[in-house]
Amino acid sequence: MNFFSKYCFQKLFVTLRTKNVPNRCFHVTPMCAKATAGRYKLSKMNNKPLTYDQAFKPNMIGVTKGWQSSHTGHLHDEDGAYERMYEDRFIRRFMDGTFHRLIPSGPVIKRRCNMIEVVAPSYTPRKLDALPFLVSYSERMLSAVLKCNVKIYIHIVYKEDIEYKYI
């Protein structure tokens, strides 16, 4: 059989099967994970480094800790919280991938008008020449996907400055 027709047949089969099956899900009320959110597991030898942002628990946000993404979505009577969260998630995953193992803590995302500014400290990369290329590449890709002007600022930082605590 042709590969194309085989694929179509399989897809048809799958849709037919799932269409008639009743959707039985376990219904759960919203949960806040108060005791487990924003906490990191201890290591055996106290090797694990934490940045200033990671060291404090979420109840210290607004007290000793700041916000890592600032936008107007969560303000009273303002829209767009879901869209910003979605975009933030995408940006963070993208940065994690392109600058793999270079950015210790999450990048700070700031939005004003149609501009997105992504600021992140990083360790010194093995290939220093590749950094500007990666920055401009990610700016271009993110602005194409998010339809905004994206600016990325990467600051190379020493380990002693960024690692606040060892767990």
Next chain:
Amino acid sequence: MFDSKIMAVIHYGRSFNTIIRRGIPKFISIYTPKNVIEAVSKNESNYFLSNGNLKSYFSTSSFLLNTSSDSSAIIAENPDEQEVLYRAIDILIKGHEKPVLESYITFMKSAAEHLDITVDGVLHPKFIADRMTLLKSKHIYKKHRVQYEMRTHREVLQLKYLTGSTAKVYLEYIQRNIPAGVAMHVHKWEINRIPEHIRQEMVKNMENMTEEDWKKESENLAKLQGEKRTVAKDYQEFDTTKRFLVGIVM
């Protein structure tokens, strides 16, 4: 950014018809918005006509000369566009962090000073807290909950007596330098001339007015003037009414 033509407001004292007949007058007085404000409002606190008599204001010739609608209008350098005049502009800013808002307000105030815009005051309406009570555990334990709240702090900058072009420049400059995570709402109150058909009626009725009538009218106006200025209470929101800005009628 700051053009000289926006600062200068050329005020023609005569009506449009006389200008066409006699030509542009030799003396053109150039007013900056500050001078205009001083000329219009003698008292600092009120907008105009706090204790004065209405009769004196309406007995001038410019009111009775109502031939054209554009008579004695404030015209900018470009005579095709007529300047819009604002009695007041309220800039409301909202944010999660209060120090950010406070620093932004000092920036806005200094910018207004440089453009000779009078700042009427700064309001600090109370922050709005969006609270939610969620279950602590993902399965059962309904009696144990956790409460979160999100605070939005607010500040209002009140500006007094602007022209349309100054307002445009000022607002554009301010909006380009807004900090991240701050939302802005702008409320404007415009000044317009009384329409012609009403003016004609007023001219007719002026002959029948007694002194008592003039007193009553001026008192009423003074009362209304006092209510125009926005107060922090106007920005209060309630769940039942859900009004963002109550709004001043006059």
